[in-house]
Amino acid sequence: MAFTSLSDFIAMGGYSFYVWLSYGVSLLSIILLITNSVFKRKKIFHQVEQRLQREQRIKAAENREDIL
Amino acid sequence: MWKWLHPYAKAEKSYALSGKLMPWFLVIAIPTFFVGIIWGLAFAPADYQQGDSFRIIYIHVPAAMMAMGAYSTMAVAAFIGLVWQIRLAEMTVAATAPIGAVYTFIALFTGAAWGKPMWGAWWVWDARLTSELILLFVYLGIIALYNAFSDKILAGRAASILTLVGVINLPIIHFSVVWWNTLHQGATITKFDQPSMATEMLIPLLIMIVSFASFLGLMILYRFRNEILQRESHRPWVIALVKQSLKTNKRG
Numbered sequence: 001m002a003f004t005s006l007s008d009f010i011a012m013g014g015y016s017f018y019v020w021l022s023y024g025v026s027l028l029s030i031i032l033l034i035t036n037s038v039f040k041r042k043k044i045f046h047q048v049e050q051r052l053q054r055e056q057r058i059k060a061a062e063n064r065e066d067i068l
Numbered sequence: 069m070w071k072w073l074h075p076y077a078k079a080e081k082s083y084a085l086s087g088k089l090m091p092w093f094l095v096i097a098i099p100t101f102f103v104g105i106i107w108g109l110a111f112a113p114a115d116y117q118q119g120d121s122f123r124i125i126y127i128h129v130p131a132a133m134m135a136m137g138a139y140s141t142m143a144v145a146a147f148i149g150l151v152w153q154i155r156l157a158e159m160t161v162a163a164t165a166p167i168g169a170v171y172t173f174i175a176l177f178t179g180a181a182w183g184k185p186m187w188g189a190w191w192v193w194d195a196r197l198t199s200e201l202i203l204l205f206v207y208l209g210i211i212a213l214y215n216a217f218s219d220k221i222l223a224g225r226a227a228s229i230l231t232l233v234g235v236i237n238l239p240i241i242h243f244s245v246v247w248w249n250t251l252h253q254g255a256t257i258t259k260f261d262q263p264s265m266a267t268e269m270l271i272p273l274l275i276m277i278v279s280f281a282s283f284l285g286l287m288i289l290y291r292f293r294n295e296i297l298q299r300e301s302h303r304p305w306v307i308a309l310v311k312q313s314l315k316t317n318k319r320g
Binding site for chain 1: 105109110111112113114119120121123124127128131166167170173174177178181182184185283287290291293294297298301306307310311313314
């Protein structure tokens with residue numbers, strides 16, 4: 001262990017601002033990358049779902065016209 | 069002998085294979101991330117010159133290395149896509165660019181936050197820093213170019229050509245610290261000599277590099293699958309997949 005206490009660890013030998021800024025911004029960027037990727041996947045699934053439902057509605061409407 | 073490779077030119081097969089590979093990358097990326105970060109932040113000894121500010125290295129160097137690794141991956145994929153007309157290779161280019169851009173951003177940002185206390189400036193127009201900034205712009209250019217076309221076959225080709233043009237930047241970044249007098253320090257690991265770094269500092273760094281590399285692999289596979297789904301969204305196998313997910317309501 002390079003530090004004696006928790007406050008010592010947070011202080012980072014006087015460089016706390018720079019060290020925690022670096023780690024914080026990096027973690028945030030990685031999280032944004034993951035959310036963006038997951039969101040994209042969900043969006044594609046949603047788009048296909050909507051298209052399938054639309055196709056179904058059109059089919060149903062056509063069937064009704066046949067009856068009339 | 070190499071015939072077993074053939075089916076993987078089919079998107080459905082590649083989609084399934086990358087799905088199978090993803091957990092392996094995940095089980096490497098997560099433990100190495102925690103071990104590397106805790107070791108680097110709390111257990112590695114402070115640098116005799118830079119004190120605790122040197123701990124930024126544990127994200128700065130892996131991000132910078134893998135930003136270039138991602139670019140090399142894209143360059144190989146772009147070449148394969150252009151020469152052999154394999155659409156999946158072009159999808160790999162499109163899938164990798166955003167990850168490479170994020171890594172480059174991390175490398176630049178952590179570099180700035182390290183430069184401020186050590187050099188007294190957030191930014192200097194040093195050869196290494198400038199060539200790394202150009203890498204970020206090349207990444208953004210590739211992403212923008214790919215999104216500029218609604219015809220994804222054309223988009224893939226254009227992005228691949230730009231990727232190959234940008235390869236010239238890789239040796240410039242790597243040798244910038246040799247060719248020019250830079251404020252940025254020289255290579256400590258990637259050289260034909262012993263690494264100029266104490267072992268107890270080096271091990272967590274290597275662990276973090278493995279972590280960043282496997283996370284890169286994981287994200288490439290994930291986004292590659294997204295690209296496949298997007299382009300094949302009218303194919304029966306994707307429709308079957310979506311119907312299946314509607315039933316189980318699970319989309320992971």
